[in-house]
Amino acid sequence: MSTNKVIHAIYNDDDVLMDAVRKTRIAHHHIEEVFTPFPVHGLDKAMGIAPTRLAICAFIYGCLGLTVATTMMDYIMIQDWPQDIGGKPSFSYIQNMPAFVPVMFEMTVFFAAHLMVVTFYMRSKLWPFKQAENPDVRTTDDHFLMEVAVSGNEEDMVSFFQNTGAVEVKVIEKH
Structure with missing residues (x-):
């Protein structure tokens, strides 16, 4: 069973999150997923997600x-x-x-x-009785979480996300 590391950068403002997503894309880090308590206008375009069919x-x-x-x-x-x-x-x-x-x-x-x-x-792969994939319960209330794959130096990435305005940055082993 392979394990890979991801960074969970937690934000408390949607404008700060949008700016962090743009900076992350410019730095060529791969954003796995973004968890938000409400729909954020323009987030899909900022993440580079293709339009839906x-x-x-x-x-x-x-x-x-x-x-x-x-x-x-x-x-x-x-x-x-x-x-x-x-x-x-x-x-x-x-x-x-x-x-x-x-x-x-x-x-x-x-x-x-x-x-x-x-x-x-x-x-969306939403089947009956499917377990929730939310990594942090605060994202259902008032926080925003960006999950980014660790590539390269872990400490540099942590400091990068702290400089984007994240209130909390964690490195997680994902199974």
């Missing part, structure tokens, strides 16, 4: 929902059990489509929303 998945899931709704209504209302409701002809889906628009919209939103949640959980 979940919007593409949402579009595909919405199209799937629209296809399922159209196919379902055509089969149920036109082919399998045609009924004369309100004088509308039951032999053509196109002529009845204005009545089906609310169902098509709702199924599009339903598929996009529910499949996006499943995709997000799978992409």
